[in-house]
Amino acid sequence: MRPIEFTGTSLRLLDQTLLPGEERRLDCTTPEEVADAIRRLAVRGAPAIGIAAACGLALAEPGDFDRAASLLGATRPTAVNLHWAIERMRSARDDGRDLVAEASAIAAEQARCDDELVRHGLPLFGEGERVLTHCNTGPLVTGARGTAGAVIVAGWEAGKVELVWVDETRPLLQGARLTSWELGRAGAPYRLITDSMAASVMARGLVDRVMVGADRIAANGDVANKIGTYGLAVLCAHHGIPFHVVAPLSTVDVATPSGEAIVIEERAPEEVTALGGRRVAPDAADAANYAFDVTPAGLVTSIVTEAGALRPDEVAQAAR
Numbered sequence: 592m593r594p595i596e597f598t599g600t601s602l603r604l605l606d607q608t609l610l611p612g613e614e615r616r617l618d619c620t621t622p623e624e625v626a627d628a629i630r631r632l633a634v635r636g637a638p639a640i641g642i643a644a645a646c647g648l649a650l651a652e653p654g655d656f657d658r659a660a661s662l663l664g665a666t667r668p669t670a671v672n673l674h675w676a677i678e679r680m681r682s683a684r685d686d687g688r689d690l691v692a693e694a695s696a697i698a699a700e701q702a703r704c705d706d707e708l709v710r711h712g713l714p715l716f717g718e719g720e721r722v723l724t725h726c727n728t729g730p731l732v733t734g735a736r737g738t739a740g741a742v743i744v745a746g747w748e749a750g751k752v753e754l755v756w757v758d759e760t761r762p763l764l765q766g767a768r769l770t771s772w773e774l775g776r777a778g779a780p781y782r783l784i785t786d787s788m789a790a791s792v793m794a795r796g797l798v799d800r801v802m803v804g805a806d807r808i809a810a811n812g813d814v815a816n817k818i819g820t821y822g823l824a825v826l827c828a829h830h831g832i833p834f835h836v837v838a839p840l841s842t843v844d845v846a847t848p849s850g851e852a853i854v855i856e857e858r859a860p861e862e863v864t865a866l867g868g869r870r871v872a873p874d875a876a877d878a879a880n881y882a883f884d885v886t887p888a889g890l891v892t893s894i895v896t897e898a899g900a901l902r903p904d905e906v907a908q909a910a911r
Contacts, residue, residue: 592605592730592776593605593734594607594634594639594730594731594734595634595639595642595643595646595698595734597642597646597649597691597694597695597698599649599691599695600620600650601618601619601620601650602618602619602620602625602643602646602647602650603616603617603618603619604616604617604619604628604633604634604643605617605731606628606633607632607633607634607635607731607769608631608632608633610731610768610769610772611768611769611771611772617633619646619647619650620650621647621650621651622647622648622650622651622655622659622662622663623662625643625644625646625647625650625663626647626662626663626665626666628643629643629644629663629666629667629673630666630667632763635727635731635732635765636727636728636731636732636733636804637670637671637672637673637732637804637805637806637807637838637842638672638701638732638733638734638738638839638841638842639731639732639733639734640666640667640670640672640673640676641670641672641673641675641676641697641701641841642676642694642697642698642701642733642734644663644664644666644673644676644677644680645676645677645679645680645693645694645697645698646694646698647659647663648660648663648677648680648684648690648694649680649690649691649693649694651690656681656684660677660680660681663677664677667856668854668855668856669806669807669815669853669854669855669856669882669883670806670807671806671807671808671841671842671843671844671847672806672839672841672842675841676697676841679693679697680693680694698734698735701733701734701735701839702733702734702735702736704733704839704841704897705733705735705736705737705738705741706736707897708736708738708741708742708837708838708839708895708896708897709736709741709742709745711895711896711897711898711899711900712739712741712742712745712746712802712835712837712895712900713742713745713746713749713751714900715742715800715833715835715893715895715900716746716749716751716752716800717751717799718750718751719751719752719753720746720751720752720753720799720800721752721753721754721755721756721797721798721799721800722743722746722752722754722755722756722798722799722800722801722802723755723756723757723758723789723792723793723798723800723801723802723823724739724740724743724755724756724757724758724766724770724801724802724803725758725760725766725786725801725803725816725817725819725820725823726758726760726765726766726770726803726804726816726817726819726820727740727760727765727766727769727770727773727804728740728741728770728802728803728804728837729741729744729769729770729773729774729777730773731769731773732804737773738804738805738837738838738839739802739803739804739835739836739837739895740770740773740774740804741837742802742837742895743755743779743802744774744777744779747777747779747780752779753780754780754781754782755774755779755780755781755782756781756782756784756789756792756797756798757770757771757774757781757782757783757784758784758785758786758789758819758823759783759784759785759786760786760817760819761786761819761863762862762863762866762880763862765817766783767783771783786819789822789823789826790826793826793827793830793832794830798830798832799832800832800833800835801823801824801827801832801833801834801835802835802836802837803816803817803820803823803834803835803836803837804816804817804836804837804838805836805837805838805842805894806842806883807842807844807847807853808836808838808842808843808844808894808906809844809847809848809849809850809852809853809888810843810844810845810846810847810848810849810907811848811849811850811888811903811904811907812888812891812894812902812903812904812905812906812907813849813850813851813853813885813886813887813888813903814836814850814885814886814888814891814894814903815850815853815855815883815884815885815886816836816883816884816886817882817883817884818881818882818883818884819884820883820884820886821884821885821886821890822884824886824887824890824891825890827890827892828890833892833893834886834890834891834892835891835892835893835894835895835900836886836891836893836894836895837894837895838894838895838896839896839897840896840897840898840906840909840910843896843906843907843909843910845907845910845911850885850886850887851885853883853885855881855882855883855884855885856881856882856883857879857880857881857882858880858882859880860877860878860879860880862880863878863879863880864876864878888903888904889903891903894906896909
């Protein structure tokens with residue numbers, strides 16, 4: 592599976608909004624088309640957003656870099672990889688380096704990073720574990736093996752993971768639509784549950800470990816991830832279950848001191864009041880739609896990065 596393909600003149604994306612029903616590719620040839628794909632979640636997942644933004648800047652016309660950077664930077668406020676990639680491309684432009692080569696290098700580095708995440712995450716598993724995950728963290732979020740999803744699949748391939756519990760991840764059902772699709776392609780055994788079932792399966796002793804990704808990690812180790820992650824961490828603390836975050840060091844924002852300073856994206860209320868394009872709430876109903884929440888560092892057992900499985904208070908130094 593190659594969800595992200597960059598030729599130097601176009602960025603080809605597997606449109607995640609249509610999965611699992613249809614596997615359709617988008618061909619983006621301008622920064623505007625890339626920005627639209629990011630904004631409407633055709634490409635999503637913090638590392639993939641960063642790669643897409645870098646490719647979008649490489650597609651910009653000469654002299655149009657700053658406008659394209661502003662356009663792409665305004666698409667998603669929470670995922671730090673987006674802004675990390677834009678600044679890296681800006682430095683490449685200022686140094687006179689080839690932007691197509693730089694964007695391609697960012698994608699290649701992420702693929703190598705995914706391998707390192709697997710290498711450091713695999714020893715965390717015991718034998719025959721049942722792992723619960725939230726949102727989507729496989730190949731779709733990095734263009735290569737993935738983050739937490741890659742570690743979980745590697746655990747299954749090594750005979751250490753017996754079952755994957757997949758949270759549906761409301762309101763856009765990234766778990767039900769995307770993670771289930773990825774695990775099915777990999778042949779890994781999984782069971783889909785509603786988000787509200789997580790506490791029950793933990794109470795029944797059916798979860799040995801929770802592994803999730805991240806969209807931004809603050810300098811103190813607080814973790815911003817898909818809404819519902821914080822609740823899982825609280826449940827893990829209550830039930831004595833290890834809670835791991837798997838993310839590249841590019842997701843660590845050393846300029847953000849704690850989770851309180853992370854801007855949380857609020858998306859359209861229609862994503863909550865409708866399901867599959869069909870209105871499920873009364874016409875007059877309003878809805879809050881916070882796309883992310885922040886898990887305090889004290890609830891995180893470890894953060895698996897390419898530098899190793901670290902304590903939350905160690906990630907900022909590793910990123911620096």
